[in-house]
Amino acid sequence: MTTISKKICLLGDFAVGKTSLVRRFVQDLFDDTYISTIGVKVSRKEVTISQNGGVVELAMMLWDLAGSEEFDRMQASYMRGASGAVLVCDSTRQETLDRLRTYANDLSKINPGARFVLAANKCDLVEQQELAPAQVEAAAAEIDAPWHFTSAKTGDAVEEMFHRLGRLIL
Ligand code: G3D
Numbered sequence: 734m735t736t737i738s739k740k741i742c743l744l745g746d747f748a749v750g751k752t753s754l755v756r757r758f759v760q761d762l763f764d765d766t767y768i769s770t771i772g773v774k775v776s777r778k779e780v781t782i783s784q785n786g787g788v789v790e791l792a793m794m795l796w797d798l799a800g801s802e803e804f805d806r807m808q809a810s811y812m813r814g815a816s817g818a819v820l821v822c823d824s825t826r827q828e829t830l831d832r833l834r835t836y837a838n839d840l841s842k843i844n845p846g847a848r849f850v851l852a853a854n855k856c857d858l859v860e861q862q863e864l865a866p867a868q869v870e871a872a873a874a875e876i877d878a879p880w881h882f883t884s885a886k887t888g889d890a891v892e893e894m895f896h897r898l899g900r901l902i903l
């Protein structure tokens with residue numbers, strides 16, 4: 734079986750849970766005491782995807798960038814060569830959803846044909862939810878992306894969300 738390798742960027746505002754989602758998916762654990770990353774971190778996760786009656790081994794190379802200053806300076810080189818991106822917002826902070834369209838546009842400009850999945854993260858914080866499903870759905874429709882309410886803390890929909898993107902970019 735051949736392994737196909739694809740670059741995937743994590744995009745979203747500060748503290749929405751990008752690093753936590755990658756950690757959960759790659760190591761299947763959530764660390765509440767996680768310290769902010771510095772610079773770019775690339776994590777690799779192999780997934781097996783069935784398509785057209787066959788099976789494909791996909792190595793997802795997950796790029797995660799720390800800090801907004803870092804992002805402004807490195808945006809183009811960070812995004813170059815990406816087949817797709819996980820657009821992450823914090824479902825307890827309305828404004829983090831609005832920014833996702835800009836991230837998607839910027840990445841599409843550099844990589845036409847790139848595909849997206851939208852993660853409305855922190856769905857475990859039930860009392861603090863600010864996003865209605867209809868709002869997330871509307872934002873996702875604009876960028877032609879499937880969407881999930883996720884929790885890096887409980888693991889809710891994390892696996893499913895990454896696999897969904899994996900199938901889209903193959
Ligand atoms: P970022 O990489 O997008 O900047 P992080 O975000 O992954 O560093 O997460 C930012 C903060 O949100 C962290 O808290 C982290 O533990 C928390 N977090 C991430 N995902 C979830 C989630 O699904 N649920 C809850 N409840 N918290 C989450 P600290 O306090 O370490 O800064």
Ligand code: MG
Pocket residue numbers: 751752753769770797798799800
């Ligand atoms: Mg981070």
